[in-house]
Amino acid sequence: MIRARWIVPLHGPPVEGGWLRISRGRIVDLGAGPPPGHRDDASTIDAAGAIVIPGLVNAHTHLEFSDVDPPLDTAGGLPTWIQRVVALRRGRASGPAAEAQVAATIRRGLDESAAQGVTAIGEISTGIPVGGYPAGGPRVRVFREALGLSATSAMTAGAEAIRDVAHLLAAGVSAGISPHAPYSVAAPLATALIAAARSRSVPLAMHVAECEAEAELVRSGTGPFRDLFERLGVWPSGGPALHSAAEWISRLARGPRGVVVHGTHLDCDPDALARLARHRDRLCVGVCPRTTRALSGRLPPIGLFRGAGVRVAIGTDSRASTPDLSVLAECRTLVAAGVVSPEESLRMATVDAAWALGFERTCGILAPGRPADLAVLMPTVAHTDAYEAILDPATRIIATLRAGRVIAGSFACMSNTSDRP
Ligand SMILES: [Zn+2]
Known part of the structure; x- marks a missing residue:
């Protein structure tokens, strides 16, 4: 479970105060507000100020x-x-x-x-x-x-x-x-x-x-x-x-x-x-x-x-x-x-x-059923628009996941975290 300020699925508008659930390398669900039926545990990454985008x-x-x-x-x-x-x-x-x-x-x-x-x-x-x-x-x-x-x-x-x-x-x-x-x-x-x-x-x-x-x-x-x-x-x-x-x-x-x-x-x-x-x-x-x-x-x-x-x-x-x-x-x-x-x-x-690249069924959007190919970004200055925050050169890329596995960066700086969602 990753919780973030914005989940930006790209096939729909940014979800503010969003969450995204990953299981066995795939996105299971995503939404806004409290994730249904979920209690924070060691598998929850509370990336409060972060933005999650498709890889x-x-x-x-x-x-x-x-x-x-x-x-x-x-x-x-x-x-x-x-x-x-x-x-x-x-x-x-x-x-x-x-x-x-x-x-x-x-x-x-x-x-x-x-x-x-x-x-x-x-x-x-x-x-x-x-x-x-x-x-x-x-x-x-x-x-x-x-x-x-x-x-x-x-x-x-x-x-x-x-x-x-x-x-x-x-x-x-x-x-x-x-x-x-x-x-x-x-x-x-x-x-x-x-x-x-x-x-x-x-x-x-x-x-x-x-x-x-x-x-x-x-x-x-x-x-x-x-x-x-x-x-x-x-x-x-x-x-x-x-x-x-x-x-x-x-x-x-x-x-x-x-x-x-x-x-x-x-x-x-x-x-x-x-x-x-x-x-x-x-x-x-x-x-x-x-x-x-x-x-x-x-x-x-x-x-x-x-x-x-x-x-x-x-x-x-x-x-x-x-x-x-x-x-x-x-x-x-x-x-x-x-x-x-x-x-x-x-x-x-x-x-x-x-x-x-012929990968349209695999990656490019965040959606249930898709492999969890995504990047987690952390703005360093305040933004009101998710897309502008993503493109701000001061925004840092803190982790990149392919099929739910971290391939660059880490979540070590996050609270309630484990390294692998
Ligand atoms: Zn070329």
Whole structure:
């Protein structure tokens, strides 16, 4: 039993003076006033001033960069930043020690996420880490990423990605497939990846419509991406066959669920936006506001997406472009810019992000029967509005629970407490 100043279920209004009962990892009931038939005992957590919210969902990140601090320089925009990412990757050692290092970095990102109140993550993975994805932290949807421009590299990348997805599914991991981006995935690889997502019924996630340079490369095979790929020696002679953002959106809609990540440039692409709106029953947008602002100098066109009836989920992207893995910091960025209300931003970081990952029946709201995936927050200054209190940067996250088990923080500072509800 957790008692708190506010229980914020997200599928209904905040419950003031509320309580929430957990049994066997699931929420049994919640309400206001005295909990019926309950006497406080050692299992009661009296978090009098606290706020209980659904565990936050990070719709898009790349945990392999969780040790990058500070983020890579974003000056020069996306193609220049991609070059820095490639240099970072190429600078890594190879061999067992380096692979163990990547696994430790992913674990570090999971730990940081849990400490930030996150209980589910959409992870873009370039390979299964040594020992697999650790259990016991946040839930993870692992989107295996693939890219390739030449016929040979595309074929190898596709085969490896599809093999990894089979391994993940066999290990009981929630898997997905991520074609990297329209500028980096040649048409034959696109066909193979979409077919695999359909046949295995796994969701898709893809960076789409990030900048004008992407559109230029797809349209005419020229521009900063062409220059970059020539320098890297990956531009095939004769040029690759590439799909436009609009064509990609139609293809992503052939899978069971898809996240169009970023979509920053969709305000210049009415055809792509119309296709996205047409497929809003299976596609949503995943925005990473701080990263988009750093790389593009503006925020994603969220009003446009919402006006088209498209769900918008929030992600952090990786520490290669953002200083931490705080979903609440992404919410604050949108609210401070006047783009959405505090409540709307939190819905994007819970309900809609859970939908983006295909986890909508598991997490994203507080409701009887659901796993007790939640975060307990403690404001440090007085508030009259629960959503504003949640987003106050001075509010502390004191504990994060997945299925009723504490995965970060503790209730040690609470009265009448035990560590495990
Ligand atoms: Zn990304």
